[in-house]
Amino acid sequence: MKINYKNKPALTLLELLITLFIISIIISLSVVVYDVSWAKSRNSQRVSDIIRVQNALESYHLQEGKYPDTLTFGEVLIGESTSSPITYLAALPNNPTPRTDGDCTDQEYQYSTSTNAYGDDNFFIEFCVGNDMDQIEKGINCATSQGIVHGACNSIAITYTLTYTAGAGGSIIGISPQTVNSGEDGSEVLASPDTGYSFVNWSDGSATNPRTDTNVTGNISVTANFADNGQNVWLGTTNNDWGTATNWSRGTVPTATDGYITTFNASSPNCTVDTSNRVANAIDFTNYTNTITFTFQLLIYGNVTLGAGMHSSGTALFGTIASGILTSNGYTGLYNFRFYGTSQTYTLADNWTVVNLWFSGTTASTINEFTIYVTGSLTSNTASDTSGTTNIIMNGTGTLSSSTYNCHLMLNLTINTTGTITMGTSFAYKSATFIYITGTVIVPSNSTFYIIGTLTLDLSGITWNHISSIIGNSLTVTLLSDLNMKGNLTLAGSNVTYTINGLYNVNVGGNLTLTALTLVYVTGTATIVLNGTGTWSHTGAGYSYVRSNLIINTGGTITLGANVYYYERTFTYIAGTVDTTTNDSTLNVGRSATGATLNLNGLTLNNLYLSTTSGTISLASGLVIGGLFSNI
Structure with missing residues (x-):
């Protein structure tokens, strides 16, 4: 049968144009989908590349003890041994091309390193992705030994962790761990010994306590070491005489070298330093609520810790003769306190208030931290060059004197009182700051x-x-x-x-x-x-x-x-x-x-x-x- 096409209508010009337009849109969409798909593939490849390089660099650091000074992407990553070097990557990956996905510029991965004063080192690889990915934002990112963060490597605020732990016999007062930006200071921490223990040092060898790490450029993890000094507790079971051996938990009267902390606890009764001058290795009144009477002198060869609830009486001297940490815990009732010792270092853990303050035999000794408030008299007696960072404020009525012109006081001194200060025959002052604010001075x-x-x-x-x-x-x-x-x-x-x-x-x-x-x-x-x-x-x-x-x-x-x-x-x-x-x-x-x-x-x-x-x-x-x- 012969088909006659003469009566079939042809496409009009408009229909032909519409058809061509639809075809072009389909082709364009196909190209866009294709380009987006390849861009995502390239971005995935970049992240995969960076992770591979990170892993290879960590292996390099583990074996070589450092990160490589430079990297050439596209070349082998090989160790520094001259005999049998290790190959860590056969070829460091190049940034896939085209590199201008999204807002990225046409550049290779950028690599750098840094090393701080502690010997801690780090690496930085700067790269760019054109779209958001799982946990990685589009744009410039920086890979380090600690992970991947968004932003240029030179804008990253690198943080370090300061960890302070206490060994047996003490605790840490302060924040631990601390997170600190590079170059900034941590906050103060105190290694606080338990009763019967004393602070020795930190595991990095530092004996500074309290401790503040400054200009931090690396992770720090240290442990406070404490020594068990034991305790010799005042029981007062026989009488109230310090010198009676049966009044002490160890059956012996405290000595300067017994290694014990002479301890007055909450249940300890009244005590009198009677019959003769006494000494102790260290003394702790933290929980004491009764009264110690100083009929004779008592000198301490270590730490002195007062108690907020304690009471004291008597006019004999109580004081310290050897280096130690002095803690008042807010007690203000001491009548006569004496620093006595040659080339010793005394550190105040808080402010002190005493009636009369004496420096006796403190040649070349130092007293550091906080302030001593003197409500009575200040006497520099047979002493020379008592210095340090502690401030002394005379805020009562009393006498300011030195026994001779060779008894130099070298601590910052302020007179700020509503009372009257009378100068002695001699007062010798050396190499510090002496300020008068108010008060009567005779x-x-x-x-x-x-x-x-x-x-x-x-x-x-x-x-x-x-x-x-x-x-x-x-x-x-x-x-x-x-x-x-x-x-x-x-x-x-x-x-x-x-x-x-x-x-x-x-x-x-x-x-x-x-x-x-x-x-x-x-x-x-x-x-x-x-x-x-x-x-x-x-x-x-x-x-x-x-x-x-x-x-x-x-x-x-x-x-x-x-x-x-x-x-x-x-x-x-x-x-x-x-x-x-x-x-x-x-x-x-x-x-x-x-x-x-x-x-x-x-x-x-x-x-x-x-x-x-x-x-x-x-x-x-x-x-x-x-x-x-x-x-x-």
Whole structure:
């Protein structure tokens, strides 16, 4: 049969265009699906690559003891042995191409390493994925030995873990473990020994307690080690006498070397340190609620721990003679507390409050941390150079004194009281900061304030009687206010410079005496003001030179010694009577190349020697000389 197609309708142009459009959409969608599928495949490959490299690097670190310094992707990862190196990856994978999936740029995987001060090292591989994946966000990521994190490697806040554990016999007070960002500080932890134990050290060898790890650049895991000291508990079963052996749980009276902690627990009765002076290795009143009476002295050779609920009475000295940690637990009832020992280190675990504080025989010892509040007297007795970071605040009524000028206190000291502080005949202060805030300070006419070393003084509220240096000791003073004395300033030594700095005055109401066995220099930015009645004199076989600004401004009489030396700064006369003839006085000016400036209008000099060779003597006013004038 013959089919006739002449009557079959053909596709119109519109239908043909629609058909072609549909076909093109299908092809485009197919291409997009194809591209997305391949992009996801590439991103999966990248994650797989990175994980393979991470594993290979950990194997490398395990065998080689480090991560490789560099990686070349596409090449073999091989160990550093020259004889039989290990192959860890036959070929380090390259970043699949095209690499511009999503927002990624066209670059290879980036590798770097770092090592901290503890020897801990890490690696960093920066890579990019174009879409979110399981636990990995799209965009730039960084792989390290600790896992994969989102973001560029140089922006990662690397954290480390600080773990503090306690060995048998103690506990850790503070946060453990701690998570700390690289380069930051951890928080303080304290290795706290149980009763009958004492802290020895940390497993990394450090004996610092409490401990704060600073500038952390690696994981730290340490254990606090404690030693079992045992206890000798006060039972008081026979009487209340410390010296009765049957009153103690071990049947022996405590000694300095028995290794026991002399312990007063909650059930311990009253005790009296009676019949003679006593000692103990360490003492613990933490849970004690009754009364210990100090009829005789009690000295401790280790840690001293008071109890908040304890009571004490008696005026005999109680104190510490050997290095230890001192804990008050808030007890404020001690009448006399004494530091006694040579080259010892005492560490306060908290603030202390005592009535009277004594330093006796504490040569070259240090007292660190916190503050001691003294409500009565402070005495530095047969002691020398008691230093440290502990602050002392006198906030009551009492006496501040040293038994001799060689008994130096070197702790920061503040007077801040509503009571009255009376200065002793001597008070020697060295190389620390002494501040007066408020309160009445009585300075007797026979009192001398000895200053030694490098000091900071803020004492404008106190008018001292005499202030003196000590022969053989240098002196550098920084003034935070005027330094006032109604008596004498005496500076003596041999080949020594006394420097007084600060834009303040040293007001001298009596004599200014410079004693030189060879050479003594008085210099600095402070101004010495002679504002009373006294003598400016030089004594000794050597020479003493004033190189500080000097002012005479007095309602009294200043007598010049036979030979006084003034160099380099400005000497000003403002007011007062100046006697230059009694001692046939000679003012020696100049000497150094910097010369000096004289502003002495109204003052008649006896003899004047200009002893500069190359410097300039500047006159700020007229100069009247009644005797000899010489240029030598």
